[in-house]
Amino acid sequence: xxxxxxxxxxxxxxxxxxxxxxxxxxxxxxxxxxxxxxxxxxxxxxxxxxxxxxxxxxxxxxxxxxxxxxxxxxxxxxxxxxxxxxxxxxxxxxxxxxxxxxx
Numbered sequence: 001x002x003x004x005x006x007x008x009x010x011x012x013x014x015x016x017x018x019x020x021x022x023x024x025x026x027x028x029x030x031x032x033x034x035x036x037x038x039x040x041x042x043x044x045x046x047x048x049x050x051x052x053x054x055x056x057x058x059x060x061x062x063x064x065x066x067x068x069x070x071x072x073x074x075x076x077x078x079x080x081x082x083x084x085x086x087x088x089x090x091x092x093x094x095x096x097x098x099x100x101x102x103x
Contacts, residue, residue, distance in 0.1 A: 024069075033053045033057050034057040035052050047085060048084060055080075061083060071093065073092070
């Protein structure tokens with residue numbers, strides 16, 4: 001179930017905003033990716049390495065993703081293309097989370 005953020009605007013009632021996996025991944029990249037630009041300006045398929053993420057920072061992102069989503073990236077996923085974009089990270093995390101759910 002997605003988490004919910006509540007934003008208040010003047011006298012209006014609180015408006016829930018559902019924060020999905022993409023927003024969570026963006027926040028992790030923002031916190032650990034050491035990008036010189038605002039992560040919010042990047043399209044989901046933008047190349048994070050071209051945006052300035054180093055291979056060292058990508059390891060920090062991977063560790064933070066593992067901790068946040070309670071997953072472990074297998075050796076086959078420890079490749080540059082898995083961590084190349086928000087979309088590719090989301091696809092990998094989704095795959096790992098779905099395979100962790102007992103059937």
